[in-house]
Amino acid sequence: MSTPTTARAIAATAPGPVGAETSFVEIDLDLPALEPHDLLVEVRAVSVNPADVKVRTSFDGGPRVLGFDAAGVVTAVGPDVTAFRVGDEVYYAGSPARPGSNATHQVVDERIVGHKPTTLDFAEAAALPLTTITAWETLFERMGLTADSTGTLLVVAGAGGVGSMVVQLARKLTGVTVIATASRPESREWALSLGAHRVVDHRELREQVSGVNWVFSPFSEGNVETYAEVMAIHGHVVAIDEPEGLDTLPLKSKSQTWTWELMFTRPLFDPESTAQRDLLDETARLVDAGVLRTTMTRKLTPITPENLRAAHEAVEGSAMIGKIVVAAG
Known part of the structure; x- marks a missing residue:
């Protein structure tokens, strides 16, 4: 042929x-x-x-x-x-x-x-593929999680494409507690079915969540101060979006970290x-x-x-x- x-x-x-x-x-x-x-x-x-x-x-x-x-x-x-x-x-x-x-x-x-x-x-x-690579690199390369890791991971938009894989991988391959955000009944059920320990409404994070060690963020605009508040000291955000003019200064007082994840980095710069x-x-x-x-x-x-x-x-x-x-x- x-x-x-x-x-x-x-x-x-x-x-x-x-x-x-x-x-x-x-x-x-x-x-x-x-x-x-x-x-x-x-x-x-x-x-x-x-x-x-x-x-x-x-x-x-x-x-x-x-x-x-x-x-x-x-x-x-x-x-x-x-x-x-x-x-x-x-x-x-x-x-x-x-x-x-x-x-x-x-x-x-x-x-x-x-x-x-x-x-x-x-x-x-x-x-x-795209969502799995993004989730895998987020958890195991950017956050450095392992099978022995414990603590709390907040997965924003836990029923979305990448969030669905972050929830699965974190629940199955690490020891962390997985909290997903979702606001509709069907998205809440989906996140729970994938392994989330808890599901909270993203509009009520400050009231429902505290002491978080890691945050996966696909929607970062307007959320930096909230992340800083709900995270523990030395907390770590990994974001995949790119809001213009993002200010991460609220993370400074607790020595928190902001990291980017782009799954195309390897194909483009490490072929x-x-x-x-x-x-x-x-x-x-x-x-x-x-x-x-x-x-x-x-x-x-x-x-x-x-x-x-x-x-x-x-x-x-x-x-x-x-x-x-x-x-x-």
Whole structure:
């Protein structure tokens, strides 16, 4: 079977709102020659994250193929690929430096690709990579948690995409007490089902929470003073958002720490690292062992401009529980 040289992709031809005619356009995409560590993947499912929305509304130039999360099948490998072969089922979050996953085929570096969990289908697997990498790096690299760690972790938006994985990983792989924030009955139940010990309303943190050792923050604007108050001395916030003009000075009096987490740091600045492949492979092992579960809560088929637009609308609505996936079939 010959290796395809083009892919059918869905791209934004200009930055704009979700309803713009230019936001989801089918195009023919020339596939690059494979670099030594590249895989060519036939994409079977993708999921949509807030990062996709951000790129769609703010990229330069065009057209821009959107999408990070994907699951699919390897159809060709570069000459130095060692961890995969043609026919392998994989999942990954890609890199903003390359065209996205909303295409029939995608070229991706093997060092940021994991072997898909065997107990999940492609749609269920596509829900996991970006949020799992973010959650894993937050807990085990930024916060430095281990299986022996104790204390209290506050997971803001515990029913969201990343929050859902932070709750699962913290509950299953550490000894910390996990408190999630959620305000609706359905999001509270979701967070509890994933392993949260307690769920509190984010609007009542000062009244319900104290002595927190770690905070995971996807929504930091206006919350720094609250975090400083509810955290213990030497508390540690890890944030994934980027509010303009953020002032972290309220953390000083208790010698508290603010750290950023961006899961694209390794693909962009440490491309030879296999750490993300390793953690995705370990995640697959944990999923197949029944320790972790997919966070897919909604699936659309097939992968069309209309369904991708609907998925972006759902993510922009800020009421998502878990993840939305768009699958080929």
